[in-house]
Each structure stands twice: as structure tokens, then as C-alpha cells.
Amino acid sequence: MKIKSQLSNIISDALKSANIESDDVVISDATKPEFGDYQFNGVMKLAKVLKQNPREIATNLVEHIDTTGMIAKVEVAGPGFINIWLSDEWLAKEATAILNDDRVGVGYVENPQKVVVDYSGPNMAKQMHVGHLRSTIIGDTLATLLEFLGNDVIRQNHIGDWGTQFGMLIAYLEEQGADGATTELKDLEQFYKDAKVRFDESPEFADKAREYVVKIQSGDEHCLNLWQSFIDASLGHCEEVYDKLGVNLTRDDVRAESFYNPKLADVIKTLKEKNLSTVSDGAECVFLDGSEVPVxxxxxxxxxxxxxTDLAALEYRAKELKADRICYVVDARQGQHFKQVFTIAKQAGMVGENVALEHIGFGTMMDKGGKPFKTRDGGVIKLIDLLDEAVVKAKESIKERDAHSEDELENIATVVGIGAVKYADLSISRESNYIFSWDKMLSFEGNTSLYMQYAYARIQSILRKYDGEIQGDIIIGDETEHRLAHLLLKFEDTLSKAATDATPHTITSYLYDLVTQFMKFYELNPILKGGIEEEVKMSRLQLAKLTASVIKKGLDILGIKVIDKI
RNA sequence: GCGUUCAUAGCUCAGCUGGAUAGAGCAUCGGUUUGCGGUACCGAAGGUCUCAGGUUCGAAUCCUGAUGGACGUACCA
Structure with missing residues (x-):
């Protein structure tokens, strides 16, 4: 349900019939419940242009607003605000209409785009660490969301599989032999360290490593095979993490750095042809306007x-994949790099004028002291360890609850633990750094995954207890039901804002509002207690069921699972 | 040096295409229950939105400057 655009149309019509000229009508959420559900603040601006009294314009406009359908009433307030109340009947009708819709009332975008989402991008030489977490789950959410809204999404995992370090790694791999290598590769971090030690202590080995770099690049079969088996093993580690995280990235989504290697010479050629690059200190450089430091x-x-490589990737995505929008979910610290690369790509015509290039930057994960998140001895925390610990901690926190079998407990702990990590990350506005806290993450209180999952489980419990067919329409009986139904119908507006701005946290805060509102409704309006009219009981059951569906769908887009019993 | 970015309650964070008395959660204090899952719900208290100017009918939001922090800045990715 696109509520805002419908309201905007109604107001536009009213402006027309009142003979008031205006441009786009922007509807905002009401800032307070007393002010209704929505407000239109544009009259004050119009007043300035028309040189008229805003109150008069507003009063006049209000008389032309159609209040026979979705709008129950409108009021002029303050200097010229127009407050809008949605009609209970309309809410009831619309909410009833989506009861059996598996998209819970969410339509498709008017103009579907082909969107490339570049995310995760692990380095094959190393184990995935916490730094990869944000890119992976923010990117995955964005991809799922855009897809759900009807866009054609192409996931791209730009893995780092090329560069001088691979010479050393495959030389070491060869030296270890097949068996030794398989066992050693279980821990990439260690493998890298061991190889480095070998590199530093033995000049012969170092020479061989350097030689192998050249050999890979020139297509030597033996070295390429070694390299390929190393990449396969490393990618296997990543897939283990993706699997635990429930992230939808497969080998088909991999477009590695090596993939672009054959295209790099052409990139330079293009830049030269367009006179964008010059030689400076022996290097081929692009000097962008106003910058003394070249790219x-x-x-x-x-x-x-x-x-x-990024220029080659941009060209590939724009020309071969024919993307309308390309989103890079990469650490905010690389902002400057992307700004430069985007500018060059456009200037060189590698990417069409109307292709949207976006750097979806995000902040760093910090520890309690506000320092970058590290292990006690200052090392990098492996992502897989973090996820395993989350499951262990989740298990502790739910153990004292109702008796669960060991299998059930394991399953719940996995869903809860992984969900908590993801939710904690996605619920923070992505551009700010955020402080990682187990306690906060695994709390049942506040804007956390457990609060949502708990509410979901409670609703499931009610539905189980009722154990009958739920039928009949939603009826709005009081203010809490009005707000609940309104929130349920606002799901689509929320998702489209999240998709446009690439902000998963707008979804989490919506879900938190929804659940809070449900709890209020549920506290005030008993569902299964005695003495409730059948019609009312059914309506409340329907509201509860629909709330559960929206929670489930919302968490699903965030890549978080729900369970019926916690 | 130059550039980017951030500064909101004791703490963790929303709000930023300018709108009415700046919102949540945690922590603190108080209340609700013969409970449809109380890990819930209700309430109180808590603010010079870093500071100083400017634009505007109206600024946490836009502009300028200052202060403090983070990050980036010629052959790593």
C-alpha cells in the first residue's frame, strides 16, 4: 500500500480544484499523534510564492480535500499545517484485503531497474574477519530488498584473488604437498603467516614466490592450477560463513579481480584516447579537477x-550487465576512492550518463572503548568465531526458558544468535561507526532481534491456542487498532524508502514501532479471553496474524529467521 | 597542509529533502498481574541538539567559522 503517494494525489487534486498552482506535494508523517496520521506542510511555502496568508490558503485548500475515502478528516493547525487523519473504515478495508497476500500488501516498483549490488568482497589470501560482516549483510539485505520490490538484481562478489601475495601462497602450497596443504588451509590466517615466515627466512623461496607471480600472470598452467586450488579452498571458507549467516551469495556471483585482469590494458587505452591520463613520475595518472594528487x-x-580494476568492473557492469544502478557496499573510508573512480568512469564514457553510481558506505565496528574491534591480543577477530560465539551466548540466554530438547535448543540458539548479530548491525544507521556489545545484542529489550522474535513467538502461541479457523474482516475498534492497522499498511512505504536510500535501519525501526504498537494493542485488547464478541475476536486474531506476517516478511528481507517457540 | 566525515539525555542510538513542546532503549525511581508467553505493559525523571555567527515566518536539520574526535591523502586493496 503506497499510502503517501495516494495522499499526495488527493492533495494535488485538491490544489487543482482550488486553483492553486504548486509543484510536488510532499506528505510527511505526523510528528505527534494529536496531529493525526500525516501532515502536509507545503502551504507555508506556497504562501510565500503567492504572497498570501498561509492560514487562508490552508483553510481554502482543506475545503477541496476529498474526505469520502481514505481520509477521515483534515484540520488546519498552527501557521498553516494541514493535519490528516486516515479513516478507520478505509484502514479496516485495506488491511482486510491483504490478509491472505503473501506479499503482505507490498506492490512492485513502477519502473524496475537492473541493479548491480557489489558486496562482501573478501580477500582470498585471508580468513574473513569482522570487517567483512557489514558489507556482507548490508549488501545482502539491499539485494533481497530490491529484488522483492521487483527490480532485477545482479549480485557481485568482487573477491580479491589477484596480486603479488598469491605467488608466495601458491609456492608455499606446492611445498606443503597435497596433504599438508589441505590440513593447513583449514586456517588461512595461519597458512598466510607460515608462508610469510618461509618467505622472510629463505631467499630461494622468496625468489620462487616472485617467479610464480609472473607465471600466474602469464598463464603458466602449473601455477594457475595451484592458484585455482588455493582460491577454491579459500572460497570454501567464505561459503561456510555465508551459509552460517544465511547470505545468498554463490559462486555464480563471483566476479573476481582476476576476471578483470584481461581488460585492464583496454582501460588504460581508453583513458589515453580520451586524454584523461598523463604520465607523471613514470606512472600513468589521472588528475581530476581541483586535485593535485592523482589517481x-x-x-x-x-x-x-x-x-x-574498479574502472574495468564499472565498464563491465554498465555495458555488459547493462545496469541502471550500481551499488558498492564498501567501507566508508573508501569514499574518496569511489568518488574518483566514478568521476573518471563517467568522463571516459565507460559508464553511461544516466547510470546511477552509488557508494553505500558504512562505518567501522568498535569495541566498548570506542576502538576498532580486535581480539584481546590485538589480532583480527575471525568472522566465523564471532558467529559461533553468538550461538553459544544465545544458547545460554534461552536455556532457562521452557524445556527444549537438545536439538531444538541448538536450532533456536542458531536462529537467535545469528539473527542478533545481523539485527544489531542492520539497525544502526549504516554510515556511523557502531559499538559492538553482546549484552545489548542479546537483550530481549529495546530495538533488538529478540524483542521481535519474542513478539512473533507470542503471536504464534495465541494462534496455536485458538486452534480454529480464523475468518472475518478487520474492524477498527479503538486508537491502538487504528495505529496498528496503519503501521501494517505502511510496510510498503517503509521498504521503498529503505531501498531508495539503501538504509536497512529504516526497516528495523519500523519493525520496532510495529511490535511496540502490537504490544500496546495486545495489552489493552484481550483476544482470547471470555466475553468477547465473536466478530471482535476474529478481527483481533486477524490483526495479530497479519502483524506476525509483516514481522516475518520484514525480518526475512533482513535475512533473519523467526521461530514459533522460543 | 589539503580533503572527507562525525559531535543530540549518564550510556547506546533515532530524527537531518527546514516545520508545531527534539524521540526511543538501557540504567535510575515508581506503578500494573487470580497473566491470551510479565524477557510484558504504564508512568516519572533526565536536553543550551559541541560552541559562535548567518539565511528564514520557522534551524538539531541549510551556510560560514571555531573547537574536539575519526578517517583518507603518488605507484597496497
Whole structure:
């Protein structure tokens, strides 16, 4: 249900019939319940242009607003605000209409786009660490969300599988032999360290490593095979993490750095042809307007850099994949890099004028002291360890509850633990750094996944207890039901805002509002207690059921599971 | 040095395409129950939105400057 745009149409019509000229009508949420459900604040601006009294314009406008359908009443308030109340009957009718809709009333976007979402991007030389968490789950949510709204989404996992370090790694892999390597590769971090030690202590080995770098790049079969088996093993580690996280990334989504390698020479050629690059200190550079520091696209020794690869990737995505919008879910610290690369790509015509290029930046995960999140001895925390710990902690916190079998407990702990990690991350406005806290994450209180999952389980419990067919329409009986129904219908507006701004946290705060409102409703309006009219009971059951569906769908888009019993 | 970004309750965070008395959660204090899952619900208290100017009928939100922090800044990604 696109409530805001419908209201906007009604107001536009009213403006027309009142003969008032105006541009886009922007409807905002009411700032307070006393002010209704929505408000239109545009009259004050109009008053200035028309040089008229805003109150008069508002009063005049209000008389032309159609209040026979979705709007129950409108009021002029303050200097010229127009407050809008939705009609109970309309809410009831619309909410009833989506009761059996598996999209819970969410339609599709008017103009579907082809969207490339670039996320996760682990480095094959190392184990995934907490730094990859945000990119992976924010990106995955964005992809799922855009897809749900009807866009054609292409996921791209731009893995780091190319560069000098791989010479060392495969030389070491070869030295270890097949068996030793399989066992050692279980811990990539350790493997990397061991290889580095070997590299530093043995000049012969170091020479071989350097030689292997050249060999991979020139397509030597033996080295490429070694390299391929190393990448396969490393990617296997990532897939283990994706699996635990419930992230929808497969090998088909992988477009590695190596994939772009054959295209890099052409990138430089294009830049030269367009006279965008010049040689400075032996390196091929692009000097952008107003900057004295260049973007280097080719090193003095002929090697390419990450800007070059990103340009090749941009061109591929725009021209081969034919993307309308390309989203890079990458750490905010790389903002400058993307700004530069985007500018160059547009100037060089590698990407069409109307392709939207977006850097979906996010902040860093911090510990309690506000420092980057590390292990006690200052090392990087492996993502897989963090996830396993979340499950262990979740188990502790739910153990004292109702008796569960060991299997059930394990399953619940997994859903709860992983959900908590994801929700905690997604519920923070993505651009700010955030402080990681187990306690807050695994709390049942406040804006947490457990509060949502608990509410969901409670509703399931009610539905189980009723154990009959639920039928009949939703009727709005009081203020709490009005607000609940309104929130349920606002789901689509919420999702489209989240999709446009690429802000998963607008979904979490919506869900939190929804659940809070449900709790209020439920506290005040008994559902299964005696003495309640059948019609009312059915309506309340329907509201509860619909709330559960929206919670489930909302969490589903965030990649978080629900369970019927906690 | 230059650039980017941030500063909101004791703590963790919303709100930022300018709108009415700046909102949540935690913690603190108080209340609700013969309970449809009380890990719930209701309430109180808590603020010079870092500071100083400016634009405006109206600024946490936009602009300028200051202060403090984070990050980036020529051949890593």
C-alpha cells in the first residue's frame, strides 16, 4: 500500500480544484499523534510564492480535500499545517484485503531497474574477519530488498584473488604437498603467516614466490592450477560463513579481480584516447579537477592498481550487465576512492550518463572503548568465531526458558544468535561507526532481534491456542487498532524508502514501532479471553496474524529467521 | 597542509529533502498481574541538539567559522 503517494494525489487534486498552482506535494508523517496520521506542510511555502496568508490558503485548500475515502478528516493547525487523519473504515478495508497476500500488501516498483549490488568482497589470501560482516549483510539485505520490490538484481562478489601475495601462497602450497596443504588451509590466517615466515627466512623461496607471480600472470598452467586450488579452498571458507549467516551469495556471483585482469590494458587505452591520463613520475595518472594528487591507474613498472580494476568492473557492469544502478557496499573510508573512480568512469564514457553510481558506505565496528574491534591480543577477530560465539551466548540466554530438547535448543540458539548479530548491525544507521556489545545484542529489550522474535513467538502461541479457523474482516475498534492497522499498511512505504536510500535501519525501526504498537494493542485488547464478541475476536486474531506476517516478511528481507517457540 | 566525515539525555542510538513542546532503549525511581508467553505493559525523571555567527515566518536539520574526535591523502586493496 503506497499510502503517501495516494495522499499526495488527493492533495494535488485538491490544489487543482482550488486553483492553486504548486509543484510536488510532499506528505510527511505526523510528528505527534494529536496531529493525526500525516501532515502536509507545503502551504507555508506556497504562501510565500503567492504572497498570501498561509492560514487562508490552508483553510481554502482543506475545503477541496476529498474526505469520502481514505481520509477521515483534515484540520488546519498552527501557521498553516494541514493535519490528516486516515479513516478507520478505509484502514479496516485495506488491511482486510491483504490478509491472505503473501506479499503482505507490498506492490512492485513502477519502473524496475537492473541493479548491480557489489558486496562482501573478501580477500582470498585471508580468513574473513569482522570487517567483512557489514558489507556482507548490508549488501545482502539491499539485494533481497530490491529484488522483492521487483527490480532485477545482479549480485557481485568482487573477491580479491589477484596480486603479488598469491605467488608466495601458491609456492608455499606446492611445498606443503597435497596433504599438508589441505590440513593447513583449514586456517588461512595461519597458512598466510607460515608462508610469510618461509618467505622472510629463505631467499630461494622468496625468489620462487616472485617467479610464480609472473607465471600466474602469464598463464603458466602449473601455477594457475595451484592458484585455482588455493582460491577454491579459500572460497570454501567464505561459503561456510555465508551459509552460517544465511547470505545468498554463490559462486555464480563471483566476479573476481582476476576476471578483470584481461581488460585492464583496454582501460588504460581508453583513458589515453580520451586524454584523461598523463604520465607523471613514470606512472600513468589521472588528475581530476581541483586535485593535485592523482589517481594512479598504472604503476611505473607497468602494474595495475585497484582503481584500474574498479574502472574495468564499472565498464563491465554498465555495458555488459547493462545496469541502471550500481551499488558498492564498501567501507566508508573508501569514499574518496569511489568518488574518483566514478568521476573518471563517467568522463571516459565507460559508464553511461544516466547510470546511477552509488557508494553505500558504512562505518567501522568498535569495541566498548570506542576502538576498532580486535581480539584481546590485538589480532583480527575471525568472522566465523564471532558467529559461533553468538550461538553459544544465545544458547545460554534461552536455556532457562521452557524445556527444549537438545536439538531444538541448538536450532533456536542458531536462529537467535545469528539473527542478533545481523539485527544489531542492520539497525544502526549504516554510515556511523557502531559499538559492538553482546549484552545489548542479546537483550530481549529495546530495538533488538529478540524483542521481535519474542513478539512473533507470542503471536504464534495465541494462534496455536485458538486452534480454529480464523475468518472475518478487520474492524477498527479503538486508537491502538487504528495505529496498528496503519503501521501494517505502511510496510510498503517503509521498504521503498529503505531501498531508495539503501538504509536497512529504516526497516528495523519500523519493525520496532510495529511490535511496540502490537504490544500496546495486545495489552489493552484481550483476544482470547471470555466475553468477547465473536466478530471482535476474529478481527483481533486477524490483526495479530497479519502483524506476525509483516514481522516475518520484514525480518526475512533482513535475512533473519523467526521461530514459533522460543 | 589539503580533503572527507562525525559531535543530540549518564550510556547506546533515532530524527537531518527546514516545520508545531527534539524521540526511543538501557540504567535510575515508581506503578500494573487470580497473566491470551510479565524477557510484558504504564508512568516519572533526565536536553543550551559541541560552541559562535548567518539565511528564514520557522534551524538539531541549510551556510560560514571555531573547537574536539575519526578517517583518507603518488605507484597496497
Amino acid at each position: 594512479i591507474v598504472q604503476k611505473g613498472d607497468g602494474g595495475y592498481l585497484y582503481a584500474t
